[in-house]
Amino acid sequence: MTTKTSVGKWGFWAFVAVLAGAVLYLAVRPDPVWVDLATVSRGALEVSIDEEGKTRVKDRYLISSPVAGYLHRVPNEVGDRVSPGQLLTEVDPMPASVLDxxxxxxxxxxxxxxxxxxxxxxxxxxxxxxxxxxxxxxxxxxxxxxxxxxxxxxxxxxxxxxxxxxxxxxxxxxxxxxxxxxxxxxxxxxxxVSAARSSGNGNVERVSVRSPVEGAVLGVVRKSEGVIQAGEPILEVGDPSALEVEVDVLSFDAVNLSPGIPVRLTGWGGQVLEGRVRRVEPVGFEDISALGVEEQRVKVVADIVSPTGEWSTLGDGYRVDASFILWSGEDVLIVPTSAIFDHNGGQAVFVADNDVARLVPVTTGRSNGLHTVITEGVAAGGMVIRHPDSEIFDGARIRER
The missing domain is CATH 1.10.287 (Helix Hairpins)
Structure with a gap:
């Protein structure tokens, strides 16, 4: 009887000790870290440079007065169609001066x-x-x-x-x-013969000003008649169906552009248009951003390669959003860029494994800033932790928000 009582006491105190240890462990162990999770998936990824641009007529002709004289009123309005050799206005000889x-x-x-x-x-x-x-x-x-x-x-x-x-x-x-x-x-x-006594009769030698090309009037610099000097601009003409897109790109991004790179044009009020870079100017210029920051920018000129019927309503000086496609993949493994961090000279992510964070080294590829291609380290369907902080480590308990 005494032996059985002794064994019972030892068993009771052993149970109490285990229970106390469990309570102590639960009391002192850290709480799970709240995290945001994202799914590793396969899909399309595109790396691009996005800027705002504007359209412009490729070949513009600024028509000026060939001689000094008296310009007739210009009848044309902006948008009027003109043909080669069409009479636009005339210049008479300089009128006689008034005698005092x-x-x-x-x-x-x-x-x-x-x-x-x-x-x-x-x-x-x-x-x-x-x-x-x-x-x-x-x-x-x-x-x-x-x-x-x-x-x-x-x-x-x-x-x-x-x-x-x-x-x-x-x-x-x-x-x-x-x-x-x-x-x-x-x-x-x-x-x-003076301006005060001139009767306006008689034959006058007039110089005709004619359109050099087929197109439309893009701007009227001088509308009213009056004395004009040789070389003074009168109006501007060009072919509005021959448009190009001019985009001011940061010099940091311009070094990645070259002729032939595809461009996607949106934000002009119509369907998405396709374009192609024709020229990256070798000279930069200084510009002030909307926030007042000085920036070095470079002009990039792109041709619209979509059928003309798709952008027939576009005109000179219209705003467009241009996306220069540097790289694109149709079926690649991608994760949010915010889940990737530097680790031991390489890169890694934290993978969620049954509410436990596991550190996994990865090999990355192209990135568009929001998503990054993963070539090695994780598989599709896995869950990675976004924006990992110092509280997360390999083996840390986690809980999804």
Whole structure:
């Protein structure tokens, strides 16, 4: 009886000790860490650079005035169709200036001077004409006498020379008369033809301004008529059906772009369009972001390769969202990038195994910032911990939120 009582006591105290140890373990063990889990899955992944761009006409023609003159009003409006050689406007010669009182008095005096000079020249012409007539008569008389040998040869030659000299003086006087006539006409024109007295009649030499290409008017720089200088722009034309997309890309991203990279164009109000990079400009420029941060950017030009009918409503200067596709995979193993962290010179994830975190090294591939390709380490269907912190370690108890 005593032996049985002793064994019972020992058994009781052993049970009490085990129960106390269990209670103590439950009391001191750490609580499970609350975590966010994500599923390792297979699917498509795309790595791209997304920026905002705008459309522009490939070939733009800024039409300017070929001469200085008076521009006619431009009848065309933005969007009007034009054809090669179509008359757009005309440029007249510069209109005459208005004469003030002093200029008009000076012009009247020049007319009087020119008229007096012409009268003086006409008197000289009359005197030269008389001298020429006298020399001609004298030559005729001496020639009649020379037939009967009453005049010497020397005397006859002197008469011929005198007649020639008189005729030359007469011709010179008549040329002077023509010059004075033109000078009088010019002085009268200066006086009579001015902007104040111009009647607007008569033929005017006009220079036509014509369209060089088939297309439409993209902008009217000068609409109203008026005086215009040579080289001053009038309007801009181009073919709106030949569009390209211009995108300002951060220089950090531009180094990954090259001609031929596909571009997806969205956010313009229509269906998704396909494009292709044509040129990455080798010169960057400084720009200020919306947050006031200085950025170095590079212009990238892409062609739209989708059928024209799909973007016929697009015009010059329209906004588009451009996604440059650097890499894409159709069936790859992906996990959230937030689940991956650096570990022992490589990368790893925490996998949830029956409410316990297990550290698993992984080999990663391409990443688009949100998701990353896993080439080795985990399998599809597994659960990984997102945003692991310092409370999580290999073997830690976890609980999903």
């Amino acid at each position: 009182a002093r200029s008009r008095a000076e012009a009247e005096a020049r007319v009087a001077v020119a008229r007096s000079a012409l009268n003086s020249t006409r008197q000289k012409v009359a005197a030269a004409q008389a001298e020429a007539d006298l020399a001609r008569k004298e030559l005729a008389r001496l020639r009649s006498l020379s037939a009967d040998r009453f005049v010497s040869e020397d005397r006859l030659e002197q008469a011929v020379s005198a007649a020639d000299r008189a005729n030359a003086i007469l011709r010179s006087a008549r040329f002077d008369e023509e010059v004075m006539t033109h000078e009088l006409k010019a002085a009268r024109t200066r006086l009579e």
